[in-house]
Amino acid sequence: MSRFEKMRKESVPLITLSSDFGPGNIGCGAMEAAVFEICPEAKVIHWCHTTHGFDIKGGARNLEGVYKISVGFHVGVVDPGVGTKRRGIAIETKRGDFLIGPDNGLLRPAAEFLEGIVGAWELTHANYHRKNISPIFHGRDIFAPVAAHLANGVAPKELGPTIDVQTLVASPYPEATWKNGELECEVIHINENGSCFLNVRAEEFKKAIRFGKKVSYSTCYHMLFSKTFGEVPKGDPLILPDDFGRIELAINQGSFALAFGIKRGDKLLLKKG
């Protein structure tokens, strides 16, 4: 019996819900209610509903963080193509989690953090959806119900045909790689404090640079690679691992984005030293 099968049989299944609906919106509660109809004993956690409308990059970055919690069924909804021909999908990951949502790249980075894709299925079998599906709200009518059925032990092959993983829409951001001591990277998310999150995994970054060494970007010369904000004076920029596995550019008690005029999606060039 796999770790995943064990979890399904022995304990309360965990279902997380993420979207761009905004916290407190009826869409969030409606997805939870759709789970409750089918798998009332599931533990539902509202993982993230603050993603900007239609921001697939930010949504993908927020969803990645589920690798920090228990194995579960993770619904992701940032879905500008809802009601068009884009596929609805479930992805099984090596860690044992399932990711459920639209095939628009949103689920791909989380799948990598969850140790990679084992299989993927298209959500075509209507007996695992709600009746009278809204063409504009598949989160409630398809994705949350599918997560609940999986939590009940439905085999993923029951959901619809297997998908060739090569045909899945790619991640909305590649992983940045070092070239000659330079790292060309992208700002995939900016939080309320103006900290900028990069398409750089902390584990990879630590292989290239040790804590206490310096990194430069544009006119930010020699930022300290730190473990926490307090290692630099208030108002100074720094670079550090965030709390969900990525590298973050920040100013201690300030806004990096504001100070350097950075927007989501900007490309940055980091240099050692």
Added chain:
Amino acid sequence: MSRFEKMRKESVPLITLSSDFGPGNIGCGAMEAAVFEICPEAKVIHWCHTTHGFDIKGGARNLEGVYKISVGFHVGVVDPGVGTKRRGIAIETKRGDFLIGPDNGLLRPAAEFLEGIVGAWELTHANYHRKNISPIFHGRDIFAPVAAHLANGVAPKELGPTIDVQTLVASPYPEATWKNGELECEVIHINENGSCFLNVRAEEFKKAIRFGKKVSYSTCYHMLFSKTFGEVPKGDPLILPDDFGRIELAINQGSFALAFGIKRGDKLLLKKG
């Protein structure tokens, strides 16, 4: 045994909470805690807390959507008259749900979506309230506790005297009706994207107009009656059923409210063609 009695006896009761407190506010958690004190096994869903302060129309429209989920006990709190002589009420609906909140019209549209009112009671019996009731927070001290007691199987007549339904405060919006190919309607809610929701039921509207036909409003000539946004080019206005049973005016990836200077409560005249 009625469907409702069956639900109460055999399964986890569902309680939803809606308010104008704003998401993350202590008021939301305090209502959930009040339920937990009395009916710890209830499933509590935070349905909607984004209604603007004191906006009974918007709150009523948000609450309507519970007809899309399982039978439950639905607490609604948009309550500018709290602490005055306005009544606290519980309404039993034909579908089997209960609505609990102030008698200010807030619960009426939801009651219609839940197939109509079976009975109503005034919440006067203090043994189903918390002790030391705050005169400014009946949501926590009366409405949530009453929902929890109902979920525990308390008969509604225990809550207080029966109310003559004719004396309940009316809905904050009537249902719009067609006259000579024209529909005078009202904007009962505008969401963050600027989509305008009308006092028009999708089911009724579909009886008058088929998908693919056109509707005009003011200088918005010939909007397509669509199933989803992608049926019109980006930037074009359209009219479509929303995901909770009403008709919505929207711009594909734009703001209808902004484009046409529409505010909550505005009256609009729609014409066929």
Added chain:
Amino acid sequence: MSRFEKMRKESVPLITLSSDFGPGNIGCGAMEAAVFEICPEAKVIHWCHTTHGFDIKGGARNLEGVYKISVGFHVGVVDPGVGTKRRGIAIETKRGDFLIGPDNGLLRPAAEFLEGIVGAWELTHANYHRKNISPIFHGRDIFAPVAAHLANGVAPKELGPTIDVQTLVASPYPEATWKNGELECEVIHINENGSCFLNVRAEEFKKAIRFGKKVSYSTCYHMLFSKTFGEVPKGDPLILPDDFGRIELAINQGSFALAFGIKRGDKLLLKKG
């Protein structure tokens, strides 16, 4: 067997989570998931996540309100010193609740509302923390896990060494006291409506002034000490007990803070009459 031990043995334990992360943020869900890993049967309530970033006063005031709900384990995270030498602590209160968070004063006012401190422990024993602790997110990796272990029945002395209560960081606000008919007090929180909450307990205030009497502040002469907003005309200032045990300055359907240019932390002088 104490009331607290009884609760732990016989019923579903209650854990509340409060922070300055903002509602819908992944940090909130991550703390809930950390609890779920350790104590899946706990009832988790998101008490308050709207505290302004790093606002220890506002966070302390929000946390105080838990005295209005059942005995539980209350996690509070407003933690500008995370990753520095500030201590992580658990406080046991006389009512039977535990407060868990940073030793920066955040938990002290709540402890007073919960009838005072019985004991305090420093959270040093790593077997009650998550593995690979983030130096910037102790809420997820230390505080929530500790709450879950306490909910499971772990004795607080297992968490780390006892703390001399005298060495705990003090409350971020003292309790205001009357002197010669004057009350020098502080604005510890301002809500979205512009109501100003004071470091004055409603119970204490009522000992000095009866409802219906008048209080003056600056140019607000003779504000009515009221039970609810509707006792004064729309637009008039008033003073009233809030719904969580403090005294509030408000304008009926207006903003006191805006009208009188008040900011968080301002000192005010109230006079009888």
